[in-house]
Amino acid sequence: xxxxxxxxxxxxxxxxxxxxxxxxxxxxxxxxxxxxxxxxxxxxxxxxxxxxxxxxxxxxxxxxxxxxxxxxxxxxxxxxxxxxxxxxxxxxxxxxxxxxxxxxxxxxxxxxxxxxxxxxxxxxxxxxxxxxxxxxxxxxxxxxxxxxxxxxxxxxxxxxxxxxxxxxxxxxxxxxxxxxxxxxxxxxxxxxxxxxxxxxxxxxxxxxxxxxxxxxxxxxxxxxxxxxxxxxxxxxxxxxxxxxxxxxxxxxxxxxxxxx
Amino acid sequence: xxxxxxxxxxxxxxxxxxxxxxxxxxxxxxxxxxxxxxxxxxxxxxxxxxxxxxxxxxxxxxxxxxxxxxxxxxxxxxxxxxxxxxxxxxxxxxxxxxxxxxxxxxxxxxxxxxxxxxxxxxxxxxxxxxxxxxxxxxxxxxxxxxxxxxxxxxxxxxxxxxxxxxxxxxxxxxxxxxxxxxxxxxxxxxxxxxxxxxxxxxxxxxxxxxxxxxxxxxxxxxxxxxxxxxxxxxxxxxxxxxxxxxxxxxxxxxxxxxxxxxxxxxxxxx
Amino acid sequence: xxxxxxxxxxxxxxxxxxxxxxxxxxxxxxxxxxxxxxxxxxxxxxxxxxxxxxxxxxxxxxxxxxxxxxxxxxxxxxxxxxxxxxxxxxxxxxxxxxxxxxxxxxxxxxxxxxxxxxxxxxxxxxxxxxxxxxxxxxxxxxxxxxxxxxxxxx
Numbered sequence: 302x303x304x305x306x307x308x309x310x311x312x313x314x315x316x317x318x319x320x321x322x323x324x325x326x327x328x329x330x331x332x333x334x335x336x337x338x339x340x341x342x343x344x345x346x347x348x349x350x351x352x353x354x355x356x357x358x359x360x361x362x363x364x365x366x367x368x369x370x371x372x373x374x375x376x377x378x379x380x381x382x383x384x385x386x387x388x389x390x391x392x393x394x395x396x397x398x399x400x401x402x403x404x405x406x407x408x409x410x411x412x413x414x415x416x417x418x419x420x421x422x423x424x425x426x427x428x429x430x431x432x433x434x435x436x437x438x439x440x441x442x443x444x445x446x447x448x449x450x451x452x453x454x455x456x457x458x459x460x461x462x463x464x465x466x467x468x469x470x471x472x473x474x475x476x477x478x479x480x481x482x483x484x485x486x487x488x489x490x491x492x493x494x495x496x497x498x499x500x501x502x503x504x505x506x507x508x509x510x511x512x513x514x515x516x517x518x519x520x521x522x523x524x525x526x527x528x529x530x531x532x533x534x535x536x537x538x539x540x541x542x543x544x545x546x547x548x549x550x551x552x553x554x555x556x557x558x559x560x561x
Numbered sequence: 562x563x564x565x566x567x568x569x570x571x572x573x574x575x576x577x578x579x580x581x582x583x584x585x586x587x588x589x590x591x592x593x594x595x596x597x598x599x600x601x602x603x604x605x606x607x608x609x610x611x612x613x614x615x616x617x618x619x620x621x622x623x624x625x626x627x628x629x630x631x632x633x634x635x636x637x638x639x640x641x642x643x644x645x646x647x648x649x650x651x652x653x654x655x656x657x658x659x660x661x662x663x664x665x666x667x668x669x670x671x672x673x674x675x676x677x678x679x680x681x682x683x684x685x686x687x688x689x690x691x692x693x694x695x696x697x698x699x700x701x702x703x704x705x706x707x708x709x710x711x712x713x714x715x716x717x718x719x720x721x722x723x724x725x726x727x728x729x730x731x732x733x734x735x736x737x738x739x740x741x742x743x744x745x746x747x748x749x750x751x752x753x754x755x756x757x758x759x760x761x762x763x764x765x766x767x768x769x770x771x772x773x774x775x776x777x778x779x780x781x782x783x784x785x786x787x788x789x790x791x792x793x794x795x796x797x798x799x800x801x802x803x804x805x806x807x808x809x810x811x812x813x814x815x816x817x818x819x820x821x822x823x824x825x826x827x828x829x830x831x
Numbered sequence: 832x833x834x835x836x837x838x839x840x841x842x843x844x845x846x847x848x849x850x851x852x853x854x855x856x857x858x859x860x861x862x863x864x865x866x867x868x869x870x871x872x873x874x875x876x877x878x879x880x881x882x883x884x885x886x887x888x889x890x891x892x893x894x895x896x897x898x899x900x901x902x903x904x905x906x907x908x909x910x911x912x913x914x915x916x917x918x919x920x921x922x923x924x925x926x927x928x929x930x931x932x933x934x935x936x937x938x939x940x941x942x943x944x945x946x947x948x949x950x951x952x953x954x955x956x957x958x959x960x961x962x963x964x965x966x967x968x969x970x971x972x973x974x975x976x977x978x979x980x981x982x983x984x985x
Contacts, residue, residue, distance in 0.1 A: 341835075344838065344839060344842055345835075345838065347842045347845070347846075348838045348841055348842050351842065351845050352841045352842060352845045355845060384937065385942075388942075391860050395856070395860070421657075422657070425652050425653075425654055425657070426650040426651070426652055426654035427654050427655070427656055427657065429611075429616065429650065429654065430648065430650050430654035430713075431656075432616060433614055433616070433643055433646070433647075433648045434643070434667065434668045434671065434716075435640040435641075435643045435644055435668075435671065435672060436667075436671050452846075455849070456845065456846060456848075456849030456852075457849075459849050459852035459853050459856065460848065460849065460852055462852070462856060462860075463852040463855050463856065466860060483937075485859065487937075487942060488860055488862075489859075489860065489861065489862025490862065490887070490888065490889055490942050490944075491942065492860050492861040492862070493861060493887065494856075494857050494861040494863050497861065498853075498856045498857065498860070498861055
């Protein structure tokens with residue numbers, strides 16, 4: 302019994318220590334003025350993290366918008382309220398689905414790749430040798446990746462929403478025959494730019510920080526063996542998914558739950 | 562001159578978790594010579610290099626390089642000291658996103674403001690020294706293990722260091738590239754007047770180039786001397802290691818219960 | 832260095848697409864308009880019951896959107912709802928004094944909005960004036976109650 306309590310206590314201390322390491326880590330790497338060379342490194346990571354994730358995010362967004370429209374139509378048509386379809390599609394996408402699903406896809410596509418890449422650099426002693434040459438790997442390797450993640454995910458989320466709303470339009474208006482004017486009109490009447498688009502962006506920014514942080518830290522902190530890399534990659538996806546879904550509830554409660 | 566040691570290690574203690582890796586290691590590494598540090602695998606030879614390079618801090622004892630105590634230095638002074646050191650990693654540790662040329666140019670670009678033309682000349686000189694000037698446009702993934710290590714050597718000497726640390730330079734090399742590396746290390750040492758520390762357990766190759774040898778085992782220096790004196794050392798542990806005998810004071814068998822009892826205890830589980 | 836140029840171009844397009852997407856979300860989806868504040872004028876209208884009318888709801892005339900509800904507040908003199916309408920500047924001085932405002936519903940369960948219809952008075956409303964003739968929202972429960980009590984009394 303006592304042994305169990307002691308073990309629990311030690312696990313707790315380990316957790317706190319890891320959290321502290323992660324905090325110091327992000328503090329040391331994300332702060333500071335980027336040099337000219339830093340911009341080039343950031344650009345390269347923007348390509349890797351952002352541009353290469355664009356295809357999967359846009360395709361998913363299109364299908365989610367289409368499904369949303371189809372499901373929404375079958376429900377709304379029972380109440381004779383199918384002209385509210387645009388409003389339903391836009392609000393669900395902007396408030397919930399776009400930030401959350403884009404963040405989950407981002408964790409799977411870019412987050413795991415970041416962990417594996419940094420982990421491999423650690424396993425092949427590239428980080429150590431950089432330090433021996435006298436370059437801080439936090440600045441050179443970690444910082445550009447962090448900032449690329451922070452900027453990419455909100456942009457991807459915007460793309461997701463736009464494509465999703467268009468997908469809803471395709472199914473609702475072009476296929477099921479909802480009147481085009483009421484699709485856009487109801488949407489415009491009910492979507493508030495700050496309240497809905499803005500809050501969605503805030504959500505996605507929070508998710509971007511959390512997912513990128515988890516991915517890069519897992520890569521930097523892993524055990525440098527092939528087994529360690531595969532474990533850390535899995536951990537990145539699991540932890541970021543849980544963090545995104547949990548934080549989404551908290552943020553939704555604060556933004557739309559009338560708690561304010 | 563060669564009697565004032567370049568690197569001094571005194572009373573070094575270091576442990577990782579609950580296992581003690583070093584229990585009081587003392588070494589004096591002479592200037593301008595090749596010093597080999599040998600020992601069975603798992604004795605923490607790489608850890609020793611990391612302690613010398615200042616990447617790890619000892620629990621007790623100190624490391625002095627050219628009169629400067631490594632672990633007392635500020636971060637800035639440590640980075641300045643590291644400019645005077647080169648390190649060759651076991652895996653080469655080339656930056657996988659840069660070409661061979663950019664890898665060798667990396668330390669130059671970071672630490673100097675030389676114009677591009679001069680960087681180019683210097684890089685080509687270093688690559689010529691390791692015989693890979695023609696491979697400058699290749700990416701690290703396209704190199705063989707031996708070539709990668711030679712590129713890494715070119716990068717390690719890019720800033721003309723005074724001290725080079727070699728971490729297992731001969732591991733996993735075919736006989737030809739092993740011979741090439743042995744020659745390179747020896748030639749570089751003579752041509753540039755470097756102080757070299759070679760960590761290795763490849764006895765034959767190491768003994769041919771080393772001027773002085775330390776053998777570490779069980780967290781302590783077990784023996785030290787010139788290669789000739791170690792060859793005739795009477796200590797059974799030393800002679801077992803130097804002559805590569807399979808069994809001796811360092812047992813071949815992992816500790817286990819008696820062989821016969823183990824065989825006969827069938828049915829008693831594993 | 833052709834590859835890095837391509838990469839820069841790709842990242843540039845990516846960021847441009849993101850910004851354009853945000854503009855699309857602003858204009859097309861949330862219906863923001865770049866109208867200078869001077870281009871509109873305000874009228875007030877008191878309703879006995881506004882039902883589910885919300886700020887930013889549409890104000891229409893013959894089905895054409897001519898403005899939005901700017902604010903809704905309780906008028907403590909009369910204890911009814913004062914709705915402030917923000918209308919297109921073109922209409923200033925064109926609406927007759929006996930214009931009526933009604934709260935209408937799009938479909939059975941749809942969004943509520945305000946419909947204006949002009950009368951024949953030669954005098955016109957100026958900015959800040961109040962529309963007198965108003966028709967409150969139809970509250971479904973009240974309708975049903977009326978219907979049921981009529982049935983009982985018959």
